[in-house]
Structures are given as C-alpha cells and as structure tokens.
Amino acid sequence: MSGIPQGTIIGPVLFLIYINDIIYRIPSPTKTMLFADDLKIFCEFSANNDNACLQESLIKIEEWCIDWALDISLNKTCTFHIGKNNPRKRYILFGTILQTVSSVTDLGITFTDKLSFEAHLTKIIKKAYHRSILVLNNINSSNPKIFSLAFKSYVRPILEYASIIWSPKTKKLILKIEQIQKWFTRIALAKCKISKMNYENRLKFLNLESLVLRRTLFDLSTIFRLTKNFTHLDPTRFVDFSTRPIRNKHNLQLRVPKKISKTEHWIINRSLNLWNVLPIQIINSPNPKSFWINLRHYLIQNQDLVKDFIGQFYQYSIGGNSDSSKNSPLTKKQQLLNSISSLNFENLTTIPSDPNIPEFAKSLLEQQQLIIKQLSGLLKIASELICEKTEPTAPSMEQQNHLLVITGLAESNEERPIDRATSDKNNVLEIFNELEIDRCLPTSIFRMGRQRPPNEKPRPIKVVMPCSAAAAEAIKNKKKLAGGKFKNIIVRRSLTKDELVERASLIERCKIKRNDTGFDFIIYANQIILRSEVHIFKKTLSKNQ
Secondary structure, rough: OOOOOOOOOOOOHHHHHHHHHHHHHHHOOOOOEEEEEEEEEEEEOOOOEEOOHHHHHHHHHHHHHHHHOOOHHHOEEEEEEEOOOOOOOOOHHHHHHHHEOOEEOOOEEEEEOOOOOOHHHHHHHHHHHHHHHHHHHHOOOOOHHHHHHHHHHHHHHHHOOOHHHHOOOOHHOOOOOOOOHHHHOOOOOOOHHOOOOHHHHHEEEEEEOOOOHHHHHHHHHHHHHOOOOOOOOHHHOOEOOOOOOOOOOOOOOOOOOOOOOOOOHHHHHHHHHHHHOHHHHHHOOHHHHHHHHHHHHHHHOOOHOOOHHHHOOOOOOOOOOOOOOOHHHHHHHHHHHHHHHHHOOOOOOOOOOOOOHHHHHHHHHHHHHHHHHHHHHHHHHHHHHHHHHOOOOOOOHHHOOOOEEEEEEOOOOOOOOOHHHHHHHHHHHHHHHHHOOOOOOOEEEEEEEOOOOOOOOOOOOOEEEOOOOHHHHHHHHHHOOOOOOOOOOOEEEEEOHHHHHHHHHEEEEHHHHHHHHHOOOOEEEEEEEEEHHHHHHHHHHHHHH
C-alpha cells in the first residue's frame, strides 16, 4: 500500500480499520497475511490447480483499491516462487508484470526461494560489527560493566531478533556469529587495561552468556509459550503431543515430527529432544519469565547434557560454577578422577582356590596381588592430591620486573571511590613526569589493602608497567623527586613474597633495637643504622659502588 498516515496518534488505528476488509475480497483457496500496510497473498501449487486463483486475487485487489482510492506501490510488489516444481508463472497488477525475485525481506528477515537464511546472517553480522565499532570508538571508560551493558543494548539485539526463525545450523555460521561477541569482549577488556583471558573467562567476568546458549533459551521459551497457550497460536498446528505415559518425565512430551531437508533445523526439530528431558519443575513454571530464569540456571549447571542434544557447537558458558571447556584443567581433573574411581580391583586381589594350580602360577598370582594393592594405594593417594586446592602461583620474575610500589603519597579526601582513584592516577602520572618517564604509561594503578582512617599512614600504591625497562628507568631516576613537590615519596620495585617476609623480620628487629637502646634506629638500604649516621652510610655505599 502507499503507506500508513503519519503525524497523529489515532491515524494508524484508523488506517487498520480502513484496510482490514481487503482480505475478505480475496477468494479461496488463496491465503492472505496482512501486517499494517504489508499484504502477502499465496497459494499452494498442485496438479489440480493451475494457480489462476492468484491472478484472480490480484484482480480483486485492483477493484478494492479503485473503490477506496488507494494506490499500490508497484516497485515494492514482487512475485516470490518457492519449490523446485513451482511453475513460476508471471502475474500482472494494474497492467504491470510484477518482478520475480529470488530473495525477499519480510519484517526484517531476509530469506531465499530455497528457504536459506545465509544472506540474512551475513547482513546482521556486518551490521553488528559496524555497531560494535561505533560503541567501542565512542565509549571511553575503564569500567567493563559499561561495555557489557552497551553490548547488551546496542549489539546483541541485532544478533537475536527473530533468532527462532533463522537460527544457523552449520558450524561455520554459528562460529561467525559467536566471533562478534568474542571480538567485542576482547577489545573491551583491552580498553579497560585488564589482562588477557580466554573467551569463557571473559563471559564470566562480564556476566554474559554465549550467543548459542541464548538462542537455545529463546527456542525452548518459544516452545513453552506455545504449549502453555501464552500465544494466540494453536499448538496442535506446530507440535504433536505424546499420549504415551512416561515415568519421571513431564506430561508435555512431544513426538518427533517428520523431517525433510528444509525443516530438519526448524525450531521444533532442533529443540524437541532437549525439551523432552527438561525437569518437571522447569516445565511447571507459572509464566514465561519464571521459565526463562529456571531454564537458564539449569542449562548452565548441566552443560554436558545440553551438548548431547544441541550438538558440538555448544561450547561456551556464562560463567558461574561450571567449566564447559573440553581442554580446561578442571575438566581434565574431573575426567582423571572419574577414571580412577571407575577402576575395580576387588576381583583381582583374590587368589583362586583351585588345587590344580601349579606352585609357580600361585607365586605369580601372589606377586600380581601385591602389585595390584600397591597400585590401588597409589591411585587413592593420587586422587586425594588432585582434589587438594593448590596455592595461587606467585608472579614470575619477568612479571615482577614490571611492578613498582610508591609509598608516602597521601590519600585523597574525596567521598566517591572513583574520585579517589582518579586523584591517585593523576598524582602518579605527575610523579612519572618528574621522573621523566616517556617510554610508556602505566597499565594499572591501585592502592594496596583496605582503606585506612585519615590519621593513619597512607596505603602504598602499586603500579603495573607494560615493560620492565620503564619500571627500571623509574627506579633509576627516583632521586629526581628529592627537594620537589614529591620529596617524601619513595619509588621502589615490588617485593616478592620471600622479600616481604624478610623485610617484616627486619622491621621487627629494628623496633626491638630501638626499644632496648632508646636510640633512633632506622632501616636504610636493608640495614639497621642510626638516623644520625645516614650520611656516613651513604658515603660508604657510594665508595663500594
């Protein structure tokens, strides 16, 4: 049609009332679909029907338009043939032969005459990348939650609109769509100066689900709405309920429908098996929102079960307590424990009591029994060691060379944490300016430990440098802070765990010596000396160097 009137609130409603009777002019067996000013007419071809009904329907539409003085946009009207045995006839409207197309876009979804959605997927992937670039280029923040929220608001809707219709079935397309979120999360964390992590850990960190998991949620939620009559659709048109009673399963079991190449990946076919094994508690959810929450929790906790039903492409999790990666340490550890627990040595540790067994054979069996007992004990110890929690590994020497500690810098009195952190960052950058560090900027700046009362000693600041050369240069130039604004600031390298223990012991010895003698002893260059003798100690150090 020529379009919906714009500019008034009641205009669209009046137009719908005005146009709604057009479908009653179209004769049977032609079927119609009307959405606002978008009208589709179609007819199933058969040997008994020469499809003259479609041309008759077009004539009726012409008559209706003349009666109500409405125009049809002929450049937006086309013929679309589906099926290899389709006669592909030409049709005429208002004296114009309608163009024949091989693909159409209907309500935002593009598909071909072979019922393929690959062109649609290519289009939304390109659009999602374009939107992602806009988001990443226009958001300047170190807060990863902002990027996560922006992705959910501006990018993910592009990739999820009507996914129950076009959900991809090939590994290539599934990974292409997932790659957008993988790429976005990687760039977002890099902009936030957060260390690299794999995709699964990024999803956990940003509280995101994989896109393939979300499409599964949409599929099952649609079946729930359909079977529970939360839509205007008749469920019997789409699903076939099983009447056979099955113990310990919900009462909405569905039968597997007949499959052809064009419908094998239809929503019912691709989700039916998983739907049939869902727990009764989830199926009995009172409403779609409750079903979504319960189902999401269930799928995250039972990802191995989900993999069995929706294929090898289900490979990412939201995070939480499960680790779905096949090569992750947790998965390998559990596989090893399962293998050990499945071993059964009971039947092998008993020697047969047959008197006909020769003595040398009995001797071999006794040796075998001893070896089996030893092996069983070793496996038991191994399983206990595997289950023990390992201590977090300390930074390597290479990583340690990138770390600096700044002490003596007063803490900001700002009320908001973000303002205090910003103040620390600006002060550290000024210190680096005094130190003439132009090689690179710090990747991370943060206070160590919990916040202290205002009258206490300020917490030290840890600085992470992108290269060890910059950290070494800062320590080398630390004397440039003397006599200036930051004369009471100390810049040193970060200490290892062993060095921290040794330093704590040195501080304790210094306190004891100070209390016992009453003199002002201090720690200077890892030595306990009198404050009055510092200048002498400096000269001694310079001579030795």
